[in-house]
Amino acid sequence: MFENLSNRLGGVFDKLRGKGALKESDVDEAMREIRVALLEADVALPVVKQFVANVKEEAVGQDVIKGVNPAQQVVKIVNDAMVEMLGGDNEDERALKFASAPCAYLMVGLQGSGKTTTTAKIAKFLTDKQRKKVLMASLDVYRPAAQLQLKQLGEQTGVETLEIIEGQNPVQIAMRAMEEGRKGGFDLVILDTAGRLSIDEELMQEVADVKAATHPVETLLIADAMTGQDAVVTAEKFNERVPVTGVVLTRVDGDSRGGAAMSMKAVTGCPIKLLGMGEKWDALEPFHPDRMASRILGMGDVVSLVEKAVDTVNREEAEKMAEKFKKGQFDFNDLLSQMKQITKMGGAGSIMKLLPGLGKMAKQIEEAGMDDSILKHQEALILSMTPEEREKPKLLNASRRKRIAAGAGMTVQDVNKLVKQLEQMQTVMKRMKKMGMGNMMGMMKNMMGEKDAELLAQSMDPDALAEDMVRAKNSDNPLGSNPFLQGGGGLGGMGGGMPPGMGLPGMGLRGGTKKDRKKGKKK
Amino acid sequence: MVFWRKKKNATEQEKQEQEDKVIHHPEEPEIEPPTEYEAELSEDQKHEIFEETEEEIIEELEETPVPEMTREIIEEDEELDVPEEKQGWFSRMTEGLSKSSNKITQGLTDLVTKKKLDQDLLDELEDLLITADLGPKTAAKIVEEFGKDRFGKDISEEEIRLALAESIANILTPVAKPQTFEKREDGKPFVTIVVGVNGVGKTTTIGKVAHDLQMTQKRPTMIAAADTFRAAAIEQLEVWAKRAGCPFVSKEIGSDAAAVAFEAYEKAKAEGTEVLFIDTAGRLHNKANLMAELEKIVRVLKKQDETLPHAVLLVLDATTGQNAFEQVRIFKEMMNVTGLIVTKLDGSAKGGVVVGLADEFGLPIHMIGVGEQIGDLRPFDAQDFANSLVGANS
Numbered sequence: 053m054f055e056n057l058s059n060r061l062g063g064v065f066d067k068l069r070g071k072g073a074l075k076e077s078d079v080d081e082a083m084r085e086i087r088v089a090l091l092e093a094d095v096a097l098p099v100v101k102q103f104v105a106n107v108k109e110e111a112v113g114q115d116v117i118k119g120v121n122p123a124q125q126v127v128k129i130v131n132d133a134m135v136e137m138l139g140g141d142n143e144d145e146r147a148l149k150f151a152s153a154p155c156a157y158l159m160v161g162l163q164g165s166g167k168t169t170t171t172a173k174i175a176k177f178l179t180d181k182q183r184k185k186v187l188m189a190s191l192d193v194y195r196p197a198a199q200l201q202l203k204q205l206g207e208q209t210g211v212e213t214l215e216i217i218e219g220q221n222p223v224q225i226a227m228r229a230m231e232e233g234r235k236g237g238f239d240l241v242i243l244d245t246a247g248r249l250s251i252d253e254e255l256m257q258e259v260a261d262v263k264a265a266t267h268p269v270e271t272l273l274i275a276d277a278m279t280g281q282d283a284v285v286t287a288e289k290f291n292e293r294v295p296v297t298g299v300v301l302t303r304v305d306g307d308s309r310g311g312a313a314m315s316m317k318a319v320t321g322c323p324i325k326l327l328g329m330g331e332k333w334d335a336l337e338p339f340h341p342d343r344m345a346s347r348i349l350g351m352g353d354v355v356s357l358v359e360k361a362v363d364t365v366n367r368e369e370a371e372k373m374a375e376k377f378k379k380g381q382f383d384f385n386d387l388l389s390q391m392k393q394i395t396k397m398g399g400a401g402s403i404m405k406l407l408p409g410l411g412k413m414a415k416q417i418e419e420a421g422m423d424d425s426i427l428k429h430q431e432a433l434i435l436s437m438t439p440e441e442r443e444k445p446k447l448l449n450a451s452r453r454k455r456i457a458a459g460a461g462m463t464v465q466d467v468n469k470l471v472k473q474l475e476q477m478q479t480v481m482k483r484m485k486k487m488g489m490g491n492m493m494g495m496m497k498n499m500m501g502e503k504d505a506e507l508l509a510q511s512m513d514p515d516a517l518a519e520d521m522v523r524a525k526n527s528d529n530p531l532g533s534n535p536f537l538q539g540g541g542g543l544g545g546m547g548g549g550m551p552p553g554m555g556l557p558g559m560g561l562r563g564g565t566k567k568d569r570k571k572g573k574k575k
Numbered sequence: 576m577v578f579w580r581k582k583k584n585a586t587e588q589e590k591q592e593q594e595d596k597v598i599h600h601p602e603e604p605e606i607e608p609p610t611e612y613e614a615e616l617s618e619d620q621k622h623e624i625f626e627e628t629e630e631e632i633i634e635e636l637e638e639t640p641v642p643e644m645t646r647e648i649i650e651e652d653e654e655l656d657v658p659e660e661k662q663g664w665f666s667r668m669t670e671g672l673s674k675s676s677n678k679i680t681q682g683l684t685d686l687v688t689k690k691k692l693d694q695d696l697l698d699e700l701e702d703l704l705i706t707a708d709l710g711p712k713t714a715a716k717i718v719e720e721f722g723k724d725r726f727g728k729d730i731s732e733e734e735i736r737l738a739l740a741e742s743i744a745n746i747l748t749p750v751a752k753p754q755t756f757e758k759r760e761d762g763k764p765f766v767t768i769v770v771g772v773n774g775v776g777k778t779t780t781i782g783k784v785a786h787d788l789q790m791t792q793k794r795p796t797m798i799a800a801a802d803t804f805r806a807a808a809i810e811q812l813e814v815w816a817k818r819a820g821c822p823f824v825s826k827e828i829g830s831d832a833a834a835v836a837f838e839a840y841e842k843a844k845a846e847g848t849e850v851l852f853i854d855t856a857g858r859l860h861n862k863a864n865l866m867a868e869l870e871k872i873v874r875v876l877k878k879q880d881e882t883l884p885h886a887v888l889l890v891l892d893a894t895t896g897q898n899a900f901e902q903v904r905i906f907k908e909m910m911n912v913t914g915l916i917v918t919k920l921d922g923s924a925k926g927g928v929v930v931g932l933a934d935e936f937g938l939p940i941h942m943i944g945v946g947e948q949i950g951d952l953r954p955f956d957a958q959d960f961a962n963s964l965v966g967a968n969s
Contacts, residue, residue: 092712092897094896162894162919163947164774164775164776164919194947196810196813197810197814201805201806201811208806249919249923250922276894306898307859308898309898
């Protein structure tokens with residue numbers, strides 16, 4: 053339902069092609085689109101206004117980079133600014149702090165934001181991964197069975213909880229927890245408070261009292277990633293009464309765009325420390341500003357694409373590579389490097405899940421039982437070939453195939469399959485040349501539904517693809533384009549089926565994202 | 576990927592790309608003409624909702640025996656400084672809602688009292704609606720409609736409020752339909768499944784509604800705990816069942832939710848229960864396996880009786896932003912949701928997203944939650960909600 057930001061910007065910037073620099077009037081128009089996109093992602097209005105003003109200032113007057121369309125360039129500026137705002141590279145700031153034992157963490161937030169679950173997750177994480185002795189205590193004397201809930205979570209996670217004594221008020225419970233923490237030799241006491249509204253004076257005072265009594269080293273505001281405009285009000289009020297030291301965003305495994313992250317960071321100035329990513333105990337992840345920015349903007353592929361274009365690469369070589377592909381000279385070396393990339397990026401399914409609009413396909417593949425072990429087997433086969441064989445697949449006669457199969461611990465049939473696959477890919481590449489772009493698009497649309505195809509088309513800039521290829525070829529850590537290796541056979545589960553060897557365009561673009569982006573920064 | 580690298584066709588390719596980039600704004604559905612929903616109410620309900628005086632309500636509330644209303648429970652009231660029994664419905668609702676509209680009201684007051692309606696003023700109004708979570712599209716639409724006949728004219732603050740409230744009420748009126756959990760003619764229970772994402776207030780809402788039915792309306796009501804996943808969820812609901820004086824059906828944690836629903840229905844049928852509530856575990860709408868579990872509950876119930884369930888209520892948190900659209904869309908698709916309940920409207924969140932939801936989905940909004948107390952549930956009134964949203968006096 054969300055339109056891709058660069059899609060929106062595309063229209064605005066079409067007339068800009070060929071111009072030298074980004075003019076204020078052009079940027080103005082783009083900023084209107086960005087404003088709407090951010091509001092749809094639930095970033096709070098005051099934050100949007102400030103952000104847009106800053107970005108505009110930066111964008112005006114920048115030279116238009118050749119080979120990148122201005123829309124994408126503006127998106128990159130927006131993305132960079134957002135990453136910076138969300139905390140940039142400052143990882144130390146996002147780490148959980150400790151003090152002399154027993155130190156306290158105070159968990160605060162609205163009702164239903166996920167405080168209790170997060171308490172258990174953090175406790176479990178620190179117990180298992182950092183060998184801390186943790187005590188959990190629920191100060192929620194209001195919601196029915198709230199204390200019991202934490203107790204049960206303690207039993208499930210194997211983390212100790214404070215004994216429940218009826219009739220005590222939250223401050224008393226907190227004091228008792230700290231006392232128990234001292235006596236029991238705990239490193240950390242996590243105090244889980246009741247959910248409260250930021251406008252509820254009485255309860256806000258109560259949590260302030262708890263804070264004054266326990267001097268927590270971390271006061272974490274737990275907030276739902278789905279929160280709308282209210283995020284600023286809540287964050288502001290909580291921060292006013294009980295200065296918070298960090299934010300934990302929950303339900304990030306939902307499909308909200310997570311604009312609340314930006315709102316809360318902007319209002320409190322506190323780092324977003326952790327993300328709740330699911331119902332399992334280990335579903336707690338560190339916060340990555342770049343990923344969150346991509347999510348808020350509803351993109352990612354385009355961003356990395358522009359990143360690459362900016363880094364720039366030897367164009368000549370890229371074109372040579374492209375030429376090679378066009379002629380269908382795709383050999384086992386190319387296939388191998390692409391397999392490695394897929395494996396490195398966590399397998400085909402996980403890559404597809406990251407791509408906008410391809411989540412559905414990932415599921416289909418899972419259902420079709422296609423898993424990454426096939427990639428490993430094929431890799432082994434290629435590695436059993438001599439360098440000569442890898443370059444010239446035609447050399448593979450029967451006895452060579454037997455040798456290769458034995459070397460990889462596979463059968464000759466497997467070798468045949470691999471060779472066939474390579475041939476199919478070559479054929480498709482040649483056919484592609486004849487078909488031209490228009491027909492291809494039609495095919496994609498039939499296959500994936502119009503919207504998805506549009507998204508994909510968006511991420512297919514031939515130049516950048518060529519660059520991808522160069523990377524794939526030259527670097528020891530190749531992160532390039534990945535025609536989906538299994539071709540028609542492996543994707544049997546998909547309606548209509550893909551043309552053999554056709555694979556998933558765009559995959560490599562997104563796939564390159566993380567590492568490439570980091571690389572780019574270091575340069 | 577590689578096959579797209581068609582250098583020679585560069586211009587053609589570019590054209591194609593541009594074509595593919597054309598933005599397709601979805602056509603915004605027209606606002607349905609307001610319908611008179613009062614007609615669907617019985618005389619009693621009409622009276623209750625629209626004419627009941629504060630005295631009557633106080634009387635009613637005071638008559639109501641509240642079991643185990645201990646000190647602990649009274650303490651639990653986060654919202655009210657004064658004992659709530661002393662206040663009437665409307666003043667309480669306005670109070671609850673006015674908290675949510677404080678900011679927007681303030682914003683409106685900041686606009687000059689009488690001023691020519693120009694683009695700046697319209698932009699400000701749009702911003703105000705956006706801060707109330709109406710979303711950029713809905714806000715733009717309402718403001719456009721608002722500015723159509725008035726542009727360039729002098730307009731006072733009060734006029735702005737009233738006109739905006741009217742526009743919003745026009746959108747909301749068609750969906751403001753109470754849920755009456757009508758007594759089934761076949762004598763079997765009216766089965767209601769309550770669904771929603773985690774932490775929106777499903778359990779609390781069931782407690783409140785059940786209390787109203789069992790205690791106030793004296794209709795035999797039963798509650799079933801099909802949230803067999805979350806720690807202490809069953810115990811939490813059990814406390815509410817006790818408060819509401821309802822029989823309670825549960826199985827141990829980890830058991831099959833559909834089995835709980837099945838047993839509860841059998842039991843409710845046998846005991847002559849009029850209304851059965853099935854509480855489900857909170858789940859994110861994008862988790863296919865969890866949504867499938869919900870479908871299973873329906874499937875199992877349907878085997879008993881094709882007409883089950885009679886209502887599927889989706890609970891929405893007023894603090895939720897634009898993601899509410901996806902929640903409603905998917906829950907509606909998979910569970911055939913029959914109506915919405917909006918909770919936590921006593922906070923600083925404005926719940927403006929329901930305006931867009933009403934516009935797009937047209938699902939009835941039955942009730943709103945305005946606190947954690949057992950009586951903190953109100954029928955959804957379009958005009959009041961709209962008025963409160965923009966701070967207009969009704």
